[in-house]
Amino acid sequence: xxDPVFVAENLVKTFPGVRALDKATLRLEAGSIHALxxxxxxxxxxxxxxxxxxxxxxxxxMVLDGREISPSSPRDAARAGIGVVHQERNLVPGFSxxxxxxxxxxxxxxxxxxxxxxxxxxxxxxxxxxxxxxPETPTAGLSVAQLQLIEVAKxxxxxxxxxxxxxxxxxxxxxxxxxxxxxxxxxxxxxxAVVFVSHKLEEVFELCDTVTVLRDGASVLxxxxxxxxxxxxxxxxxxxxxxLAEPLPERPPPAPxxxxxxVGVCTDAGHRDVxxxxxxxxxxxxxxxxxxxxxxxxxxxLGLSKVTAGEVRVRGRAVRIRDVRDALRSYRIGYVxxxxxxxGLFLDQPVTRNIAVTVWDKIGARFTGVSQRxxxxxxxxxxxxxxxxxxxxxxxxxxxxxxxxxxxxLAKWLAARTEILIIDEPTVGIDVRTKxxxxxLIGQLAVAGLAVLLITSDLPEMVALADRVVxxxxxxxxxxxxxxxxxxxPTSRAVMSLIHA
Amino acid sequence: MTEPATDTVTDAETRxxxxxxxxxxxxxxxxxxxxxIGFAALSVTSGxxxxxxPAIQTVLTYVAVPVxxxxxxxxxxxxxxxxxxxxxxxxxxxVLMGSMMADAGWPAVLAVLxxxxxATAFGAVNGLLVVFTRINGFVVTLATMxxxxxxxxxxxxxxxxxxxxxxxxxxxxxxVAYIPVILMVALLVAAAVAVFVRRTVPGRxxxxxxxxxxxxxLSGISNDRILxxxxxxxxxxxxxxxxxxxxxxxxxxxxxxxxxxxxxxxxPIIGGVALTGGSVAVLGTVLAAFVVRLVDVARAQFSLxxxxxxxxxxxVVLGTVVLTQRRRRRG
Numbered sequence: 119x120x121d122p123v124f125v126a127e128n129l130v131k132t133f134p135g136v137r138a139l140d141k142a143t144l145r146l147e148a149g150s151i152h153a154l155x156x157x158x159x160x161x162x163x164x165x166x167x168x169x170x171x172x173x174x175x176x177x178x179x180m181v182l183d184g185r186e187i188s189p190s191s192p193r194d195a196a197r198a199g200i201g202v203v204h205q206e207r208n209l210v211p212g213f214s215x216x217x218x219x220x221x222x223x224x225x226x227x228x229x230x231x232x233x234x235x236x237x238x239x240x241x242x243x244x245x246x247x248x249x250x251x252x253p254e255t256p257t258a259g260l261s262v263a264q265l266q267l268i269e270v271a272k273x274x275x276x277x278x279x280x281x282x283x284x285x286x287x288x289x290x291x292x293x294x295x296x297x298x299x300x301x302x303x304x305x306x307x308x309x310x311a312v313v314f315v316s317h318k319l320e321e322v323f324e325l326c327d328t329v330t331v332l333r334d335g336a337s338v339l340x341x342x343x344x345x346x347x348x349x350x351x352x353x354x355x356x357x358x359x360x361x362l363a364e365p366l367p368e369r370p371p372p373a374p375x376x377x378x379x380x381v382g383v384c385t386d387a388g389h390r391d392v393x394x395x396x397x398x399x400x401x402x403x404x405x406x407x408x409x410x411x412x413x414x415x416x417x418x419x420l421g422l423s424k425v426t427a428g429e430v431r432v433r434g435r436a437v438r439i440r441d442v443r444d445a446l447r448s449y450r451i452g453y454v455x456x457x458x459x460x461x462g463l464f465l466d467q468p469v470t471r472n473i474a475v476t477v478w479d480k481i482g483a484r485f486t487g488v489s490q491r492x493x494x495x496x497x498x499x500x501x502x503x504x505x506x507x508x509x510x511x512x513x514x515x516x517x518x519x520x521x522x523x524x525x526x527x528l529a530k531w532l533a534a535r536t537e538i539l540i541i542d543e544p545t546v547g548i549d550v551r552t553k554x555x556x557x558x559l560i561g562q563l564a565v566a567g568l569a570v571l572l573i574t575s576d577l578p579e580m581v582a583l584a585d586r587v588v589x590x591x592x593x594x595x596x597x598x599x600x601x602x603x604x605x606x607x608p609t610s611r612a613v614m615s616l617i618h619a
Numbered sequence: 620m621t622e623p624a625t626d627t628v629t630d631a632e633t634r635x636x637x638x639x640x641x642x643x644x645x646x647x648x649x650x651x652x653x654x655x656i657g658f659a660a661l662s663v664t665s666g667x668x669x670x671x672x673p674a675i676q677t678v679l680t681y682v683a684v685p686v687x688x689x690x691x692x693x694x695x696x697x698x699x700x701x702x703x704x705x706x707x708x709x710x711x712x713x714v715l716m717g718s719m720m721a722d723a724g725w726p727a728v729l730a731v732l733x734x735x736x737x738a739t740a741f742g743a744v745n746g747l748l749v750v751f752t753r754i755n756g757f758v759v760t761l762a763t764m765x766x767x768x769x770x771x772x773x774x775x776x777x778x779x780x781x782x783x784x785x786x787x788x789x790x791x792x793x794x795v796a797y798i799p800v801i802l803m804v805a806l807l808v809a810a811a812v813a814v815f816v817r818r819t820v821p822g823r824x825x826x827x828x829x830x831x832x833x834x835x836x837l838s839g840i841s842n843d844r845i846l847x848x849x850x851x852x853x854x855x856x857x858x859x860x861x862x863x864x865x866x867x868x869x870x871x872x873x874x875x876x877x878x879x880x881x882x883x884x885x886x887p888i889i890g891g892v893a894l895t896g897g898s899v900a901v902l903g904t905v906l907a908a909f910v911v912r913l914v915d916v917a918r919a920q921f922s923l924x925x926x927x928x929x930x931x932x933x934x935v936v937l938g939t940v941v942l943t944q945r946r947r948r949r950g
Contacts, residue, residue: 170837172837191839192836192837192838192839193838193839194839196839202837204837207834208831208833208834208837208838209831209834210826210827210830210831210834210835210897211830211831211897212826212830212897212898213823213826213827213830217823221823221827221834221835221838221840222838222839224820224823224824226819226820229819229820230814230818230819231817231818231819231820231822231823272838
C-alpha cells in the first residue's frame with residue numbers, strides 16, 4: 119500500500135448523550151476514490167464535519183501530506199486542502215455561477231471585487247469539469263445536476279488534495295450520475311484523493327477503489343480494497359450485531375381486516391404510489407434512510423399535506439382527511455411526533471394539561487370550562503398506566519426526563535382513545551433501560567388492539583417490535599419484509615438489500 | 620431522522636426562484652413608470668404648477684430623507700433582520716447635532732461628523748447586541764428604539780432648537796438647477812451602497828450571508844460579523860439622514876424621526892427587497908421613495924387630510940408583501 123496522503127486516526131467526538139465517533143480511522147491515498155459507508159447514525163456525517171472543520175474532534179489526530187492539521191473552520195479546512203460537496207445545496211441564490219465558485223476567496227483589487235479574475239478562475243474550475251457554462255450565468259434556473267457540478271467546481275477552486283462528496287447522487291438521473299462519475303475519475307487521475315459517501319452500493323462498486331465502513335462511530339472495515347469484497351460482506355459490516363433489543367413476548371395474531379389501508383397513494387410532499395395496510399393489534403414498521411419520506415407520509419395521513427392520488431381507507435371506507443382535528447375526531451388516528459420537544463409537548467405547561475389537551479372539548483363543561491380536577495383524574499389514569507415518574511401531576515413537562523416526556527407525549531393520544539397510532543422515532547435520545555420499557559409499552563398497546571404504524575431508524579428496535587417492515591426510499595415503498603420471528607439477521611439483511619437495491 | 624435533511628435544499632430553491640434579476644428589473648421598471656406617470660398626472664391636475672422650478676425643488680427636497688432611511692433599512696433587511704430604531708436613532712442624532720451647535724457652540728462640521736460617528740456606533744451596538752444575546756433583531760431594536768426616544772427627549776425636552784449654523788442651513792436649502800444638494804447627497808449615498816454591495820468583498824459577503832447563511836458559513840464567512848456590519852452600516856446611513864434633516868429643517872425637536880419607521884420599510888419593500896434576506900434593490904428603494912413622495916404631493920395638491928398618506932402607503936406595503944408571498948408560493 120502506498121503512503122496515504124491523508125490519515126485521520128482514532129477520532130473521538132461526543133455530543134451530549136451520544137458518542138458519535140468512537141476512535142474512527144480514515145486513510146486516503148492520492149489518486150484513488152475511497153467509499154465511506156455506514157448506517158444511519160454510524161458517524162459518517164460527524165466524521166465529514168470534523169474533516170471539514172465544522173466540528174472539532176475531542177481527541178485523535180489528522181495528518182495531511184505529512185503535516186498534522188486541525189481545521190477550526192470550513193475555511194481553514196479548505197485552505198489546508200480539504201474540499202467538500204455537501205449533501206445540502208450550498209449555493210447562494212441570486213449570485214452568478216462564478217461568484218458561487220469563488221465564494222471562499224473572492225478575488226479583489228484595490229478593495230473592489232475583481233470580476234475579470236472571478237471569470238478567469240471560474241472558467242479554470244469549470245474547464246477541469248468539462249462543463250461549458252458561462253460564469254456570469256445566474257444560478258437560479260440551473261438544473262440540480264449542474265448545481266452539483268458547480269459545487270464540485272467550488273471545491274476545485276481551493277485546490278483540494280482531498281475532496282469529500284457527501285451523497286452526491288441522491289437527486290440525479292442516471293446520465294447526470296455518469297457525468298459526475300466521469301468528472302470524479304478525472305480528478306482521481308489528476309491525483310486527488312476522493313471520498314465518496316453513498317448509500318447506493320452499485321455506485322460504490324462502479325466508482326470506488328477502496329472502502330471504509332463505520333458502525334457505531336468506529337471503523338469496522340479500514341481502507342480495504344473493494345476488489346476483495348462483495349455486497350453481502352459490506353452489508354454485514356454495516357449492520358453488525360451490537361445493541362440488539364430484547365425480544366418482546368408473543369402477541370396474539372392481529373384482526374384479519376385492516377383498519378388503515380393506503381392504496382397507490384401519491385402526495386404533494388412527493389410520495390408516489392404508496393400502498394400499505396395496518397390491522398388492529400398489529401405493529402407495522404416503516405423503515406428507510408433519512409429523507410426517505412416516512413415522517414412526511416405520516417403527516418400526509420394527518421392531512422398536513424395533500425393526498426393527490428390513490429386512496430386512504432379507514433375501516434374499509436375511502437376517506438379524505440382534512441386536518442389533524444379531523445384525523446383524531448373522525449378517524450381516531452393519533453401521531454406521536456419524532457421531535458417531542460418541538461411538536462409533541464408544551465414544555466412549560468404541567469403534565470395534566472399536556473395529557474388533557476386532546477380531550478378538552480370532551481371533559482369541559484359548557485359554562486364552567488375545563489375543571490382542573492377532571493384533568494387531574496385523567497392524567498392520573500395515564501401516569502399510572504404508563505408508569506410516568508413525576509413528583510406531582512402539576513410538574514412542568516420540561517422538567518421531566520426524556521423517557522417520561524415521551525410517555526406524556528404518548529399519553530395524550532391514548533387519552534383521546536385513538537385506534538390507529540403513528541409513532542415516529544419513539545426512543546431517540548432515551549437511555550437503554552427506558553427504551554426497553556417503552557418497547558414493552560408499545561407491545562401492550564398492540565395487544566390491547568391498537569393498530570400501530572412505527573417509524574424508526576433504529577433497526578434493532580424495528581426488528582424487536584414490528585410484525586412487518588415496509589421499506590421506503592425516495593418517497594416510494596421499495597418492498598415489505600415479514601418479521602414474524604423477530605430475528606435480527608434475516609430481517610436486517612432483507613431490509614438492507616431493499617434499501618441498497 | 621436526527622440529521623437536518625432536505626429543508627435547506629427546498630429553502631434555497633424557493634429563494635432562487637424568487638429573486639431572479641429579471642424580476643427585480645421588472646419591479647424597477649414598474650416603479651419608474653409609476654413615478655413618470657404619477658408626476659405627469661399631478662402636473663396636469665395642478666395646471667402645470669408642478670413643472671415650475673421651485674415646485675420641483677420642493678418635491679425633491681423631501682425625497683432625500685426617505686431615500687436615506689429606506690437604504691438604512693434595506694441593508695439590514697438584506698441579512699434577514701429588521702431595524703426598528705431607524706427613526707429613534709435619526710431623531711436622537713439630529714437633536715444632538717442641533718444641541719452641539721446651538722447649546723455647546725460646536726462648529727457645524729464637527730457637530731455633523733460627531734453625530735454621524737455616534738449614530739454609526741449605535742448601529743454597531745444594535746448588531747453586537749443581536750449577535751451576543753442571540754435575541755431576535757426585532758426585539759433588540761425595539762428596545763434600543765425606546766432607549767433612544769428617551770435620550771432624544773433628555774437632550775431636547777419640549778423646546779425646538781433652531782438657532783444653529785446658518786451655513787449648514789444654507790447647504791440644506793441650496794440647489795443646482797432646482798435639484799437640492801441634500802438630494803444629491805442621498806443619491807451619492809445610494810450609489811455608494813450600490814457599489815458596496817455589488818463590487819466590494821464585504822458587500823458580497825453580506826448578500827451571501829443573507830441569501831444562504833449555511834452556505835456562507837461553510838464558505839468561511841462569519842455570519843455574526845456580517846450582522847454587525849449590516850447594523851453598523853445602517854447606523855452610518857441614519858447618521859447622514861440626521862445631518863440632512865438638521866440642515867434642511869427649520870429646527871429640530873422631539874418629534875423628529877417619529878414618523879420615519881413606516882417609510883423606512885415602505886421604500887425597500889415596495890422597491891423589491893425580500894424580507895427573508897439575500898437581496899438588495901438600491902434603485903428600487905430610491906424609486907419607491909419617490910413614489911411615496913408623490914402620494915404626499917397629491918395629498919397636498921387636493922388638500923386631503925395627512926392621514927391619507929399613511930393609509931395609502933400602509934396599504935401599498937401590505938399589498939406588496941402579500942403579492943411577493945403569493946408569487947413565492949406559486950413559484
